[in-house]
Amino acid sequence: MCGITGYIGGKNAAKEIYEGLRRLEYRGYDSAGAAFTGGGKLTVIKREGKVEKLLPLLGETVSHVGIGHTRWATHGAPSDINAHPHVAGDIAVVHNGIIENYAKLKAGLVESGVKFLSDTDSEVIAHLINKYYSGDLLAALQKTAGLLEGSYAIMAICAGEDRIAVTCKKSPLIIGYGNGENYCASDEPALAGKCDEITVLEDGDFAELTSTSVNVYNGDFRRIMRGREPNLAVSVDLTMGDYPHYMLKEILEVPQSVVRTGTAFASVEEKLKDAFKDVDRVILTGCGTAYHAALVGKRYFESFLKMPAETETAGEFRYKNPVIGGRTAVLAISQSGETADTVEAARLARERGALVIAVTNSHRSQLVRLADVVVPVAAGPEICVAATKSYTGQIAALYLCAATLAGGELNEGKYRALSHVAALAEKVIKNSDVSTVANMCSRSRGTYFLGRDLDYALALEGSLKLKEVSYVPGEGYPAGELKHGPLALIYNRTVAVFIITDKELAVKCENAVEQVVTRGGKAVVITNVDGIVSKLPKKVKHVIRIPKADKYLSVILAAAVVQLLAYRTATVLNRDPDKPRNLAKSVTVE
Numbered sequence: 001m002c003g004i005t006g007y008i009g010g011k012n013a014a015k016e017i018y019e020g021l022r023r024l025e026y027r028g029y030d031s032a033g034a035a036f037t038g039g040g041k042l043t044v045i046k047r048e049g050k051v052e053k054l055l056p057l058l059g060e061t062v063s064h065v066g067i068g069h070t071r072w073a074t075h076g077a078p079s080d081i082n083a084h085p086h087v088a089g090d091i092a093v094v095h096n097g098i099i100e101n102y103a104k105l106k107a108g109l110v111e112s113g114v115k116f117l118s119d120t121d122s123e124v125i126a127h128l129i130n131k132y133y134s135g136d137l138l139a140a141l142q143k144t145a146g147l148l149e150g151s152y153a154i155m156a157i158c159a160g161e162d163r164i165a166v167t168c169k170k171s172p173l174i175i176g177y178g179n180g181e182n183y184c185a186s187d188e189p190a191l192a193g194k195c196d197e198i199t200v201l202e203d204g205d206f207a208e209l210t211s212t213s214v215n216v217y218n219g220d221f222r223r224i225m226r227g228r229e230p231n232l233a234v235s236v237d238l239t240m241g242d243y244p245h246y247m248l249k250e251i252l253e254v255p256q257s258v259v260r261t262g263t264a265f266a267s268v269e270e271k272l273k274d275a276f277k278d279v280d281r282v283i284l285t286g287c288g289t290a291y292h293a294a295l296v297g298k299r300y301f302e303s304f305l306k307m308p309a310e311t312e313t314a315g316e317f318r319y320k321n322p323v324i325g326g327r328t329a330v331l332a333i334s335q336s337g338e339t340a341d342t343v344e345a346a347r348l349a350r351e352r353g354a355l356v357i358a359v360t361n362s363h364r365s366q367l368v369r370l371a372d373v374v375v376p377v378a379a380g381p382e383i384c385v386a387a388t389k390s391y392t393g394q395i396a397a398l399y400l401c402a403a404t405l406a407g408g409e410l411n412e413g414k415y416r417a418l419s420h421v422a423a424l425a426e427k428v429i430k431n432s433d434v435s436t437v438a439n440m441c442s443r444s445r446g447t448y449f450l451g452r453d454l455d456y457a458l459a460l461e462g463s464l465k466l467k468e469v470s471y472v473p474g475e476g477y478p479a480g481e482l483k484h485g486p487l488a489l490i491y492n493r494t495v496a497v498f499i500i501t502d503k504e505l506a507v508k509c510e511n512a513v514e515q516v517v518t519r520g521g522k523a524v525v526i527t528n529v530d531g532i533v534s535k536l537p538k539k540v541k542h543v544i545r546i547p548k549a550d551k552y553l554s555v556i557l558a559a560a561v562v563q564l565l566a567y568r569t570a571t572v573l574n575r576d577p578d579k580p581r582n583l584a585k586s587v588t589v590e
């Protein structure tokens with residue numbers, strides 16, 4: 001949520017900041033802004049809307065020091081005024097996170113005569129730095145940070161000073177090193193192609209950047225050396241190529257997400273087995289799509305290991321005082337590894353003595369830093385806000401974990417099984433025609449995604465995907481629960497998408513299909529169960545066939561279909577699937 005970036009050096013900061021913001025836009029896009037210093041003056045440009053709106057405004061700006069922000073509003077509506085940077089006196093500030101005690105801080109400042117312009121929590125930071133500033137920007141930032149509660153990555157500049165001061169706590173921030181220039185940003189992709197080396201700042205760190213130096217200090221304000229690491233983000237991966245949307249490009253990469261996750265897993269196999277020796281219970285946690293992957297993973301652990309496995313959304317887990325013993329493993333699943341609720345759930349699990357396993361697509365993230373074992377998801381950079389290939393990568397990673405720990409044939413055949421399903425997924429993506437169903441969904445008044453067991457887990461994800469990118473309302477439901485309530489909403493404007501990949505449960509789903517068509521609902525079936533089509537009621541509107549596959553991995557094939565369906569529905573309705581309204585990727589706030 002929110003992307004921030006800064007530049008200091010010989011190039012034109014306006015261009016560098018604009019490019020950085022374009023790459024960070026998936027983190028938020030309701031408004032954007034930038035501030036520059038030069039000639040003793042501060043120039044601030046900010047607007048409601050996407051980053052591209054800044055381009056004409058940046059115009060002739062020439063500066064060598066700048067900071068920028070692309071916003072996903074938490075406090076204060078998206079507007080020009082609430083857009084960052086926020087300014088107080090000669091100070092300009094960008095902030096990612098939430099200042100939880102902002103109201104109290106604001107009240108104190110207002111009482112002393114300070115005038116606020118915005119409704120954001122972030123503006124207090126600018127006023128506090130301004131209040132404490134007496135020639136040393138970093139010292140003023142340090143004093144300010146001491147008063148802040150919540151999460152933040154902050155960059156500050158001051159008119160007349162050729163430096164950028166930064167700090168972070170529970171929000172990511174990296175420094176990138178150049179030749180006669182230095183950068184800072186929320187994440188590595190923002191600096192792809194700009195910096196070969198980066199430093200990931202830790203919670204409570206401060207840093208001061210000039211064009212020729214970077215000095216890092218810890219929370220006690222002692223100067224420290226944080227290691228430099230290669231920047232692994234490759235700029236070419238971040239482009240859309242010939243595709244109309246990142247979402248489509250990334251769905252097409254579903255097969256690779258599975259194969260590459262398999263390759264990456266080999267390096268952690270032994271460590272995982274070792275760490276798991278005394279474990280007798282598993283809790284899987286995550287948010288949104290990652291939580292839906294957790295539901296699939298739970299079934300793998302239960303079925304393959306016969307081990308009790310529970311799931312909990314991370315936002316619930318962290319506040320419900322969970323019962324965790326030393327023999328519990330908590331698998332925390334997050335695409336970015338920065339999802340605030342998931343990171344805090346993992347932290348809590350760790351404090352309570354659990355083995356913490358991070359399942360993440362990010363190799364450098366808070367989650368990675370606090371986990372005992374990191375199980376890589378190698379989906380590659382995912383730019384579309386709606387998760388697609390990271391979901392299938394997470395499923396592959398969880399399958400590999402459970403199969404490895406189960407041992408025997410499952411363990412021996414796990415890589416083969418995954419490459420087979422990846423090859424089938426290629427075919428599914430190439431051959432599935434979802435356009436008829438997408439048209440039906442686009443005209444519907446509501447949608448249901450229904451299934452049983454693993455198909456139910458996928459039904460939840462199918463429904464979420466459709467809602468996220470097309471805004472068509474709907475629910476995911478266990479097929480058996482239909483008659484306990486939702487059937488009341490079924491009529492000729494409702495579409496019910498059944499996912500049926502488990503042949504033992506197929507007959508039970510057929511009943512539910514019958515119940516829908518009997519009430520005039522439009523039933524659609526996604527299936528790979530032999531012989532089912534002849535048994536379905538004639539009134540079923542559409543059947544999408546997928547190839548037969550391993551009972552536990554068919555979910556990956558059906559996932560590609562529901563993702564394509566969501567994508568097509570969004571395009572039929574002229575929505576931008578890459579940047580759905582009100583949403584952003586990498587949810588670093590609560």
Ligand code: GLU
Nearest residue numbers: 001002073074075096097
């Ligand atoms: N809380 C700040 C705002 O609403 C920053 C939001 C964020 O980082 O997502 O402007």
